[in-house]
Amino acid sequence: MLLLRRFQKVDLNLIRSSKDFSTLYMDPSLYNTLEKPTTSVGQFFSGPVSKTFSNMDTQDQVVMDMGCGPGNITTKSIVPLFPNLKKVLAVDILPNMIEFAKKNNSHPKVDYSVGDISQWSSVEKWGGEISNFFSIQVFHWLKDQKEGFRHVHQLLKPGGYAVFFFVLQSTFFDMCSEIESKSKWSEYLKDVNSSVPMSHTENYQPEYYADMVTEIGFKIEYYNGDMKTDVFASDSLYRDLFLIAHLKRNRRINGLPTQEGRMLELIARKI
Numbered sequence: 001m002l003l004l005r006r007f008q009k010v011d012l013n014l015i016r017s018s019k020d021f022s023t024l025y026m027d028p029s030l031y032n033t034l035e036k037p038t039t040s041v042g043q044f045f046s047g048p049v050s051k052t053f054s055n056m057d058t059q060d061q062v063v064m065d066m067g068c069g070p071g072n073i074t075t076k077s078i079v080p081l082f083p084n085l086k087k088v089l090a091v092d093i094l095p096n097m098i099e100f101a102k103k104n105n106s107h108p109k110v111d112y113s114v115g116d117i118s119q120w121s122s123v124e125k126w127g128g129e130i131s132n133f134f135s136i137q138v139f140h141w142l143k144d145q146k147e148g149f150r151h152v153h154q155l156l157k158p159g160g161y162a163v164f165f166f167v168l169q170s171t172f173f174d175m176c177s178e179i180e181s182k183s184k185w186s187e188y189l190k191d192v193n194s195s196v197p198m199s200h201t202e203n204y205q206p207e208y209y210a211d212m213v214t215e216i217g218f219k220i221e222y223y224n225g226d227m228k229t230d231v232f233a234s235d236s237l238y239r240d241l242f243l244i245a246h247l248k249r250n251r252r253i254n255g256l257p258t259q260e261g262r263m264l265e266l267i268a269r270k271i
């Protein structure tokens with residue numbers, strides 16, 4: 001019942017008519033409750049990402065954070081990597097995320113705006129202007145990922161780095177498929193299954209994406225596709241964040257709920 005209670009808070013009619021579960025699922029205030037990045041994102045930033053940018057002269061750089069969400073990764077993890085940067089363009093497809101980010105994570109060097117990486121017309125004004133590009137936990141939402149990578153290539157200046165972190169396979173996606181198959185839930189969540197990416201159903205491995213971005217014109221600097229387990233601080237945060245995650249596969253570490261998945265960490269350079 002937890003699922004329904006939360007949805008009733010949102011708006012049950014919206015859910016019934018929603019064609020896009022992913023839009024519904026994104027709640028800025030919940031994402032913002034993750035005060036620090038998840039363990040897997042944190043380790044990516046403190047390891048390979050920091051190493052990539054540690055000795056770089058970032059004077060006058062324009063950095064983009066695509067799919068910035070509520071802006072906490074932007075301000076707490078990306079800005080500190082670039083001490084002398086000119087600005088960060090933080091972009092998200094959802095106007096409510098951007099509104100929330102402006103109110104709750106404002107920063108003198110961060111410009112927030114609405115945009116969609118899957119539509120070139122939405123981002124072309126920044127074409128060739130971006131020094132380095134980040135997109136954390138976003139590319140698994142794209143229906144045409146190759147087109148998304150192409151747009152990133154067009155946005156970057158030659159030599160610029162693109163940093164991606166996204167989910168390939170996950171217990172969360174298994175739950176999306178499962179929920180749609182159960183009549184008890186499917187009335188409320190008709191399109192959950194359409195949010196499951198091809199990488200999950202087709203079991204794409206990291207090499208699939210390494211080949212894809214190389215073909216587009218990137219040189220791979222680093223990639224890793226290990227299974228990762230993130231532990232969440234409380235049951236309520238976990239349930240609220242993943243909405244449907246209480247169904248099963250809620251493996252526990254030290255009594256706390258976890259989320260398990262194969263994450264792609266990818267750092268590539270435009271050549």
Ligand SMILES: C[S@@+](CC[C@H](N)C(=O)[O-])C[C@H]1O[C@@H](n2cnc3c(N)ncnc32)[C@H](O)[C@@H]1O
Pocket residue numbers: 026031066067068069070073091092093094097115116117118135136137138141142
């Ligand atoms: C899981 S949240 C990640 C937010 C933030 N990057 C972080 O790691 O905390 C994914 C974000 O990507 C955004 N998003 C999804 N598809 C997008 C697209 N095509 N273009 C831009 N943003 C998108 C969503 O609105 C959401 O805010």
